[in-house]
Amino acid sequence: MGTMRDAKTPDPARRNERSREAILNAAVELVGEVGYARLTVEAIAARAGVGKQTIYRWWSSKGAVVLDAFIAWSGAGGDTSLPDTGDIEKDLRAVLRATVAELREPRFDLPSRALTAESQMDPELAKQFVDAVLRPHLEATKERLRGAQKAGQVAKGIDLDVAVELLFGPLYHRWLLRTAPLTEAYADTVVDYALRALGPSEPAGARTPNAPGKRAPKGARKGGAA
Amino acid sequence: MGTMRDAKTPDPARRNERSREAILNAAVELVGEVGYARLTVEAIAARAGVGKQTIYRWWSSKGAVVLDAFIAWSGAGGDTSLPDTGDIEKDLRAVLRATVAELREPRFDLPSRALTAESQMDPELAKQFVDAVLRPHLEATKERLRGAQKAGQVAKGIDLDVAVELLFGPLYHRWLLRTAPLTEAYADTVVDYALRALGPSEPAGARTPNAPGKRAPKGARKGGAA
Amino acid sequence: MGTMRDAKTPDPARRNERSREAILNAAVELVGEVGYARLTVEAIAARAGVGKQTIYRWWSSKGAVVLDAFIAWSGAGGDTSLPDTGDIEKDLRAVLRATVAELREPRFDLPSRALTAESQMDPELAKQFVDAVLRPHLEATKERLRGAQKAGQVAKGIDLDVAVELLFGPLYHRWLLRTAPLTEAYADTVVDYALRALGPSEPAGARTPNAPGKRAPKGARKGGAA
């Protein structure tokens, strides 16, 4: 009766913060050392100097620990909003370049791949992963695009969810499948192409592909899609 | 010296074709029944009426078996070239719609996800998976785009690798991350947006988004990005 | 330094007594059912309702389990000392007859043979087997012989270790090699012959072999060495 909790649910108030941190640190370290597949709960517990039960008490699976560890380590939850310089192309380039930079960083790349992979087999983890890690970035980009739409830099009828996917989809595809290297120039090219699709109609002659101009800087043209 | 093989390598000529087929069939069935994560080599062997060693003799891992099974089952190796009706939009819609249809088919969806996931942890498997399953489709699309480029339907300077990613990247992103449902209308929208990016410049007034016309049929407009 | 144990050694205090007993019982049962050669650790674990690891944690081999099971079952560790009626021949007959009786009992015979055989291949097991099972009996017999020596029933200079072997060696030989059946009469004969070797010198005419008397009762004379 009353506020009696389920007997099995642990009391977060009594949780040992020290253990929590040790577990998360151990998880991050071990993913880096042996990869996700060879990572074991037992090894995390041993490295953290913690009983296995303490892990199972607070997390439901190896994936959940790694997700938390990744979130804690990557400082997720901070401000994900894009800069708004008034120039949508410039701002998108900044965000796609930053994304490429992250994906090239092993500390980021490895757990991200692992979590993406694990998400294919664990819908609950997938939801948490997308909501905690990816959605904020996608939403921030969408928000910036909405601003551009109001400013007339993006056509009115555009579906902004698809617009976001037009930007991140190609990166994601190339990253996961390793079909070609991820470079900043590639990020620029994707922004360039995407904005052609999203932008409003233009005066005749203004949209000649490859015409010199800020939309198609040399770097993007040349090495863009190596 | 000469053609001497490693003493440990089994001789493919003496391979039992019956066992090979039974293993592949068992693998396909079991992935469908219990999913990839709960799939075990032991279960495959049991179902196939085969010794475990026979699996380990010819495949290096569970993933390798599933890949082979998937290739055999999906009839990969067939003709992957796109139709060429002369209308690039129509042809791309056909291929993206077909892709969406496949991804919605559990028999295709499940092993594809599993192999994509497993590829993140096994570079060798990744290579084989991409080369055997994905590359042919991407290359075929690229080839069709090259034709369109010659026909003036796609701008001259476009990087066709990026173009292909502009088409498949969004689908792939949505499929793997399950951020929104994959529909035919979505496929149409992606084709529509992508072609705006890839197409040659047009006379003023001709490129108003959402203007009625084959590029933006009602279906695509409405449900495109649910 | 000090009492620190090897990190890998399990803590006997935390051992599950129930599991230990179940394993030992299963081992005894199974040796009886399928014999030692066809006995498997897996079967013991299954029969005992126990994980294989629990067996490997506490025993080093199949042989070690069977030895423990045999010791537990045969109630080894009890009092092995011989009766001392003052008549050495009577006492030795009792013990050799009892030995023959045991060796004819399948529950005793089978594991004994198995452990003897296994001991030939595993010196550590051999040591434990001899110390735990055989030595007590040999020592007890030796002790009784020492008493007889003091009482003048056994000659002074006799090496009692050899004396013991003179008694048990023939039984053991016949038992292991199955060259002839093991009978009580045989046991009596062996005692008779051995005591002739061990006894003090006697008055002339007193030691005619086959002379009627307690040393050579009819039974022993006739079927003794069939």
Added chain:
Amino acid sequence: MGTMRDAKTPDPARRNERSREAILNAAVELVGEVGYARLTVEAIAARAGVGKQTIYRWWSSKGAVVLDAFIAWSGAGGDTSLPDTGDIEKDLRAVLRATVAELREPRFDLPSRALTAESQMDPELAKQFVDAVLRPHLEATKERLRGAQKAGQVAKGIDLDVAVELLFGPLYHRWLLRTAPLTEAYADTVVDYALRALGPSEPAGARTPNAPGKRAPKGARKGGAA
């Protein structure tokens, strides 16, 4: 009908003698190198440059191969009869000392132990082993004892089978159980004690144990039963 052999029985006439020898040699070598327990049919076949089937065609088990190999190697089948110098003690000492020497020779000790052990689990092998290897020696000894009996060196009523066991049993016991080292002095002691049991009665005073004389030489007295 008629003389048609069972289809499965191979024709000894067509047997490849070269292979037979190679197998036997390989078996002897390998028992010496890795011991019987770790000896495998596969290894024998590989070492002999022979197909496994060729082994299974002609022998029923690993033990059977080793038995044949041992017989061939030890030159069994030769003359096993004892010398007859007229002095039974001298002759028995020679044979027991020779036995001790053999048992101390690893080439003899290892396969003998293995075959004895294996015999506990394989009655068919046991029979062959005893008949081919042991029986001849035991019979030869028995024969010599029969001679001694006729010569009055052994009492009339003695059961010669038991007599033989009185001689070899102690050696066998000590050898298999490794309760004490096997030495020549020990062999002498056993002969000494056994002959006291077997010999005819003697004039009073003649049989004082430890009395100086050929029956109890210093060596035997001292180290006999270390």
Added chain:
DNA sequence: TGGTAAACGAGACGGTACGTCGAGTCTTCTT
């Protein structure tokens, strides 16, 4: 401020699957 209940470290437990080994059988090709 001492009692008590929770979380904790440790690690044994019943299990499942691993990847390997060898047994004995079954081709297939060679001598």
Added chain:
DNA sequence: AAGAAGACTCGACGTACCGTCTCGTTTACCA
């Protein structure tokens, strides 16, 4: 027809981790 070679099915091996379950031992609240 027997043999060399070796792939096959089968069963067990001993190991690694899983997730659960005791064990004492802190630790933090509250009586």
